[in-house]
Amino acid sequence: xxxxxxxxxxxxxxxxxxxxCFFIGIWALRRTHSAADFFVAGKSLGxxxxxxxxxxxxxxxxxFVGGPGLVYESGMSSVWIVVAxxxxxxxSWVILAKRMRLLAEAREILTLxxxxxxxxxxxxxxxxxAVAILLGVMGYLGTxxxxxxxxxxxxxxxxLATGLLIGLSVLAFYSVAGxxxxxxxxxxxxxxxMIVSAALVFFFILKAGGGMSEISANLWRMDPDFIGxxxxxxxxxxxxxxxxFALGAAGQPHAITKFLMLKNIRDLRWGVLLAxxxxxxxxxxxxxxxxxxxxxxxxxxxxxxxxxxxxxxxFLLTYTPPLLAGIVFAGLLAAxxxxxxxxxxxxxAALVRDIPTAWIGRPLRHELAWSRVATLVVLGASALFxxxxxxxxxxxxxxxxxxxxxxxxxxxxxxxxxxxxTRAGCVASILISIVLNFALELLARHEIFHLPYGMNVxxxxxxxxLGIFIGVSWMTTRDGILxxxxxxxxxxxx
Amino acid sequence: xxxxxxxxxxxxxxxxxILQIFTLGLIALVLALFNFWVPFGLTxxxxxxxxxxxxxxxxxxxxxxxxxxxxxYLAYVLIFAGMVWFDRTTEGLHLVxxxxxxxxxxxxxxxxxxxxxALLYGLVFRSSVLPEDKIKQFLADHGSKGRKS
Numbered sequence: 001x002x003x004x005x006x007x008x009x010x011x012x013x014x015x016x017x018x019x020x021c022f023f024i025g026i027w028a029l030r031r032t033h034s035a036a037d038f039f040v041a042g043k044s045l046g047x048x049x050x051x052x053x054x055x056x057x058x059x060x061x062x063x064f065v066g067g068p069g070l071v072y073e074s075g076m077s078s079v080w081i082v083v084a085x086x087x088x089x090x091x092s093w094v095i096l097a098k099r100m101r102l103l104a105e106a107r108e109i110l111t112l113x114x115x116x117x118x119x120x121x122x123x124x125x126x127x128x129x130a131v132a133i134l135l136g137v138m139g140y141l142g143t144x145x146x147x148x149x150x151x152x153x154x155x156x157x158x159x160l161a162t163g164l165l166i167g168l169s170v171l172a173f174y175s176v177a178g179x180x181x182x183x184x185x186x187x188x189x190x191x192x193x194m195i196v197s198a199a200l201v202f203f204f205i206l207k208a209g210g211g212m213s214e215i216s217a218n219l220w221r222m223d224p225d226f227i228g229x230x231x232x233x234x235x236x237x238x239x240x241x242x243x244x245f246a247l248g249a250a251g252q253p254h255a256i257t258k259f260l261m262l263k264n265i266r267d268l269r270w271g272v273l274l275a276x277x278x279x280x281x282x283x284x285x286x287x288x289x290x291x292x293x294x295x296x297x298x299x300x301x302x303x304x305x306x307x308x309x310x311x312x313x314x315f316l317l318t319y320t321p322p323l324l325a326g327i328v329f330a331g332l333l334a335a336x337x338x339x340x341x342x343x344x345x346x347x348x349a350a351l352v353r354d355i356p357t358a359w360i361g362r363p364l365r366h367e368l369a370w371s372r373v374a375t376l377v378v379l380g381a382s383a384l385f386x387x388x389x390x391x392x393x394x395x396x397x398x399x400x401x402x403x404x405x406x407x408x409x410x411x412x413x414x415x416x417x418x419x420x421x422t423r424a425g426c427v428a429s430i431l432i433s434i435v436l437n438f439a440l441e442l443l444a445r446h447e448i449f450h451l452p453y454g455m456n457v458x459x460x461x462x463x464x465x466l467g468i469f470i471g472v473s474w475m476t477t478r479d480g481i482l483x484x485x486x487x488x489x490x491x492x493x494x
Numbered sequence: 495x496x497x498x499x500x501x502x503x504x505x506x507x508x509x510x511x512i513l514q515i516f517t518l519g520l521i522a523l524v525l526a527l528f529n530f531w532v533p534f535g536l537t538x539x540x541x542x543x544x545x546x547x548x549x550x551x552x553x554x555x556x557x558x559x560x561x562x563x564x565x566x567y568l569a570y571v572l573i574f575a576g577m578v579w580f581d582r583t584t585e586g587l588h589l590v591x592x593x594x595x596x597x598x599x600x601x602x603x604x605x606x607x608x609x610x611x612a613l614l615y616g617l618v619f620r621s622s623v624l625p626e627d628k629i630k631q632f633l634a635d636h637g638s639k640g641r642k643s
Contacts (some may be wrong), residue, residue: 076597083600086608087542093615094549098624106636195512212592220587220594227593229577229600235531243522243538247545265629269619273612280605287601390544417548419506460526465520470516481503486637494628 007317012047013326014155017193017272018170019332024185028178035367038179039110039349040261045184047267050258051274052191052202053184053338054092057255058085059194059279061336063286066176068315069308071290075219077231079246080238082286086276088249092259093272099416100259101373102491110262111346112253112412113354118488119415120423123358128430130354132255133409136348140400141382144340151333154313164383171337172379175344176372183341184261190334195278198285200324201316203287208319209295218295226294237454244459248405250413251462254342272368289315347378402458406433409462410469418473419492420481425473433465508548515544532578539570546611550622559622562614566607573603 032038045053063082070078096232103109105335112133115294117126145168153163174182209215219227230238262268296302302318302344305311312332316325351374353363364370410429415421443449451460484492506512518541519539525534543566550559555580580588622624 054593076600079601083604086605087611088610090611090615091542091545091549094546094611096549105633213589216589216593216597217587224587224594227597228581229594229596230581236526236529236534239531239535239538240526243541246542265624270616273616276608276612280609380642405608413545414512414548417551418508418512419503420509420512428626449561452527453531455526457631460523463523469517469521470512481506490632490636494632 007322007325009322010155010326012330013323013330014152014333017330018166020189021170021174021182021186021337024189025174025177025182028174028182028185031181032177032179035353035363035371036108036110037181038368039345039353040104041179041181041184041259043104043261044181044263045261046263047271047274049188050262050267051178051183051271051278053187053258053342054089054271055275055279055282056187056191056194056335056338057258057342058088058249058252059282059335061144061332062341063282064194064332064335065147065309065312067286068289068293068311071287072255072305072311073290073308074233075223075226075231075294076229076287076289077233077238077241079287080107080232080242082283084242085249086246086279087246089272089275089279091247091278092250092256093268094177095417096256096413097259097268097271098265098494099491100256101262101265102494103416103488104260105265106487106491111354112257112408113350113358115416116411116426117357120411120421120426120484122423123361125411125423125426125430126163126354127358128427128434129407129411130350132403132430132434133346134350135438136253136400136403136407137343137350138382138385139403141277141340141343141378142385143400144336144343145379145382145385147336148333148340149327151313151336154262167333167337168379168383169366171340171344172376173339175379176375179375180261180342180345183338183345186257186334186341187338187392190331191278193327193331195281197324197328198282201320201328202284204320204324205292205315209292210313215291215295219291220297222294222298227291228452234454237246237456240454240459241455244402244405244456244462247409248401248458248462250381251405251408252401253346253404253408254339256408256412257342257346262283263305276388292319303474344375344378344382346372347382348372402456402461403433403437405458406437406461406465410466414466414469416492419484419489420473420477421469422473422476422482424476425469425471429465429469430471432468433461436464438462448487503617511548513543515541515548518544535574536571537572539567543567543570559614559618562610566611569610573599573606576603607608 005452012020036042055413067078067082103115103118109115109118111128116129148167149164152167163476174186206212216227225232290311291303293315297304305314316328347369352367352370356364407430411426415426437457451457518537522534522537525537542565547563576599577596580599588595591602593601615623
């Protein structure tokens with residue numbers, strides 16, 4: 001990433017943002033008294049915080065860096081990801097939000113593995129769900145952590161390791177001190193920053209490119225496919241992305257656990273409209289930066305980028321005023337950290353609550369204290385993991401998303417709506433999603449095997465996992481549907 | 495309540511829509527293997543609309559919601575058809591609101607699906623998604639344990 005350390009305005013914006021995160025951490029520390037506070041904010045969130053946390057978690061650093069990078073690299077193909085997310089919000093709300101919140105009302109449910117155990121019983125579904133979440137968290141968090149290091153390294157003019165150290169110190173402080181309470185309130189700050197910065201930056205996109213028509217005409221002269229509705233990645237690829245990112249949204253634990261945190265179930269009513277509206281404001285940033293940078297490179301105004309992920313930082317530094325660039329860099333850092341803090345919290349919950357409960361039948365004693373220790377462990381492990389990753393940020397984001405989608409959509413999103421769903425179906429689908437996703441990604445990375453016609457691995461695994469879940473559940477209930485506990489049945493009937 | 499708990503039932507009200515999702519999922523996999531991308535796209539949209547139907551539930555899929563789900567699928571088909579048609583037939587560059595016509599169908603058109611779904615969810619929330627009397631009944635019957643946390 002380009003060095004921006006010579007701009008005191010940008011440095012000041014970032015320092016102000018980091019200081020705000022620090023103070024939110026101190027404020028949240030005073031409100032965190034139990035594991036329930038640490039993992040589900042004591043079920044105290046209102047409508048606006050829920051919606052902001054939901055959309056800012058989904059947007060993440062992928063939306064600010066990886067997304068524009070993908071547009072720069074392959075044209076309109078990646079637009080299918082950004083337009084899929086809002087229907088994903090709707091799917092999450094319609095099939096999942098009230099079920100999750102009702103379950104949290106009836107049982108002491110703080111995590112998704114808690115919900116899986118309440119729904120299916122037994123320890124295997126909880127254990128496998130916790131493992132799936134932990135694996136996905138490490139993969140996904142690694143990309144977020146790496147992005148934090150890159151951004152701060154560029155802003156402060158230091159190397160990657162020092163940038164990582166600065167960013168992770170702030171992240172560690174507010175995540176350890178305030179748990180998810182600090183996480184969701186920094187999400188709110190981050191959501192506001194993202195909206196303001198995205199709206200302002202679009203004006204400069206149009207200014208730099210000479211208007212949308214000029215940008216489109218330029219790109220069309222370069223390659224008509226690039227600005228066409230499918231981009232250069234192929235039709236099957238983009239359609240499989242659409243399914244993965246729309247249906248798969250209901251399987252993203254960092255977003256859907258927010259439903260457990262809502263104070264009043266009635267606040268679900270307008271939350272999805274608010275989240276969709278906010279997300280719509282952010283999308284021109286994703287589409288515009290990649291397009292205008294490619295157009296400027298084609299017209300000779302801009303030097304070609306050495307990496308697609310440079311599209312956002314170079315555009316900001318070259319074509320926007322320093323104050324706006326500072327705000328957007330803060331928004332970018334905010335987007336990354338808002339997703340990272342949720343993942344850290346999920347990973348800590350898996351280590352302290354879910355895996356021990358599956359093995360010994362209860363969470364660890366002194367759960368809150370151990371949660372803080374586990375938060376540091378997850379963060380440290382992800383930093384080490386990130387330093388050994390070399391692939392493109394955006395594609396790693398897609399990989400993490402696919403793992404979550406295939407493991408969680410069938411067992412939670414479908415399973416909480418369908419009484420015929422069984423423990424065997426749940427276990428089989430989670431297992432197949434972990435094994436298949438990792439195997440196919442590994443084979444593809446080593447150029448041994450690729451799915452034909454650019455079919456996305458995550459989408460393929462999601463469809464297979466869904467089929468296995470429904471098929472096995474159906475086969476194991478041929479003689480009738482097993483009875484459910486009355487509270488679970490009531491939550492599924494309402 | 496205990497009697498209902500111990501009773502084994504043979505059908506669930508969602509069996510039909512789940513079977514439809516299952517079937518479309520299998521069809522989508524087969525279509526992908528042969529690169530039949532147009533029917534694959536239509537199948538993908540079908541899976542999404544059926545998933546929404548699952549969330550609204552069969553007792554509530556009558557009337558307005560049923561018509562709305564049909565509208566959603568038709569909206570998807572129209573947007574998709576518009577993209578495919580303009581992409582194949584347009585010679586030269588024809589811009590619509592600053593974008594090539596086929597791309598404009600995607601970027602401007604597809605928002606109608608989430609925007610209308612989110613609006614409908616809010617509008618029918620009290621009547622169909624979570625009626626107030628049912629929330630109160632649920633909280634009275636089962637709403638104590640979760641509050642312990």
